[in-house]
Amino acid sequence: MSDAIVRIEGLRKAYANGVEALKGVDLDIRKGEILALLGPNGAGKTTLINIVCGIVTATGGQVLVDGKNWLQDFRSARTRIGLVPQELTTDAFESVWATVSFSRGLFGKPRDDAKVEEILKRLTLWDKRKSEMRELSGGMKRRVMIAKALAHEPDILFLDEPTAGVDVELRRDMWELVRKLRADGTTIILTTHYIEEAEEMADRVGVIRKGELVALGDKKGLMAQLGQRTLKITLDDPISEVPSGLSEWGVALEDEGHTLCYRFDSHAEQTGIPQLMRRLDELHLGWKDLATHQSSLEDIFVSLVHEERAA
Ligand SMILES: Nc1ncnc2c1ncn2[C@@H]1O[C@H](COP(=O)(O)OP(=O)(O)OP(=O)(O)O)[C@@H](O)[C@H]1O
Structure with a gap:
């Protein structure tokens, strides 16, 4: 047995238009690690994440969260998992505080102002809590997306291209933040196009190509295996x-x-x-x-x- 917190078994997805986005992916995500999924456009990274997070339905295979099937035990799986999607999805006129606080409620968690305060402080958003989303810089908005995903206190966080289109300085900032989250015990899975990001951040790297996981290992292991x-x-x-x-x-x-x-x-x-x-x-x-x-x-x-x- 492995120490997998999330186990992905034979995951398949064929979209209605016939595109086979995932062709049977097996992947164990270890508790407390940062796993980077690298792959070119259209490789299937977002589909994989969205299936695990319950946004897209699989056409085959299953996901086990702490050993339990994620669909049979959907509520519990969803509470364990946070998702920062690729697109910024917030209400432009909503305040930072309301955005984060509301998200907590969506997961059936009771109101907890102290918790929201802690999350906002952790993400250096406390000073901006009263600002409306539209007043924030792109980098701040991304932080709010992370705060939103953390609002219901998940211990597994999926970040779908957290630094796409972000300048180098902000990217480093984001890396720092992700490291901090990991140090606090969160398991992190991120997708990226940037090899530098995978090299810099990840404990392990997986490469997805055409719906298949074609390589997986720590950096040195991958280089030894494929290099x-x-x-x-x-x-x-x-x-x-x-x-x-x-x-x-x-x-x-x-x-x-x-x-x-x-x-x-x-x-x-x-x-x-x-x-x-x-x-x-x-x-x-x-x-x-x-x-x-x-x-x-x-x-x-x-x-x-x-x-x-x-x-
Ligand atoms: N809703 C959908 N309907 C039909 N095909 C889709 C849908 N969503 C994704 N696809 C197709 O599935 C394949 C995998 O897409 P996916 O978004 O998972 O890739 P990705 O690796 O995340 O790409 P990117 O890096 O560009 O975000 C692509 O061929 C894409 O066009």
């Missing part, structure tokens, strides 16, 4: 094309013929490097420098997205 190394061989003299004698290594030519690049799996028993170097000798290809490079999370993500385009 490749590249050996760059700087030649004495440039060449115009890769000699046929090197075809079995699948090397590429870069830097206007000055550099041969060989991608290899550093975990494989045989990297093929000694044989490649011998072949270079046989072909009388002189070289003056060798360097290896480990692919980053960004390289991995880009190659996964490329695979999608090619598919």
